[in-house]
Amino acid sequence: MFVIRWILGRIILLLNAVFAPKPLTRTAEAQAHVAQKSQALSLYQYPACPFCVKVRRTMRRQNLPIQTVNAKQDEHKQVLVNHGGKLQVPCLRIEKDGQVQWLYESSTIINYLNDEFA
Template identity: 55%
Template sequence: MAVIRWILGTLILTLNWLFTPRGVKRSADAQIAMDEQTAKLALYHYRACPFCVKVRRAMKRQSLNIATRDVKRSEAAKEQLLSGGGNLKVPCLRIENEQGGVEWMYESADIINYLNSRFAAEQPAAVTASS
């Protein structure tokens, strides 16, 4: 079982590497502004989990520099996820709001929808600004 999981994980990571999406290009200022917003986010993930790969690809497409915390490799990250989110399940997006409140969002589809609705609208202006 562990061998099958390893083979599948390697396959997922290889395909992800071969078909890495291109990130949107922004002007330096627009990217800095974006980075300020995404500094309040962190993705708890496993490297080879297909749901996590899906979320990381969505981040890459939008050039969102969101910190990632590998729950399998870091005991601290695992503790944070368990005590904050309540479940040892990935992917999970930690969202800190302007008031310092924290939300833990599970489900890859919900995370991608959140990222798209919050950040995708900023793409056209940013692309125009850099071209």
């Protein structure tokens, strides 16, 4: 089972690289505003997870410089479990006004990004 998942993961990553969406073009001022606004966001994800790829494609399409965190690494996995409440990816960490919110589910994350940045 591990071998099949590994192969499928590599196929997903290859197809994502080949068919990557074009990033949105903004003025320098607008892009700087988006970059500043997205500094408070982190995406906890697995590199070959299809739902994580879906969110990363949206991030690329909207040209959002959001930090991605590999949740397979033990220290990041513990942060996700201890602070987010569960080990599930993708998970968007949103820090706003000193409070942290953890947003799960790819479609919910994509809707949030569309509402905030589109």
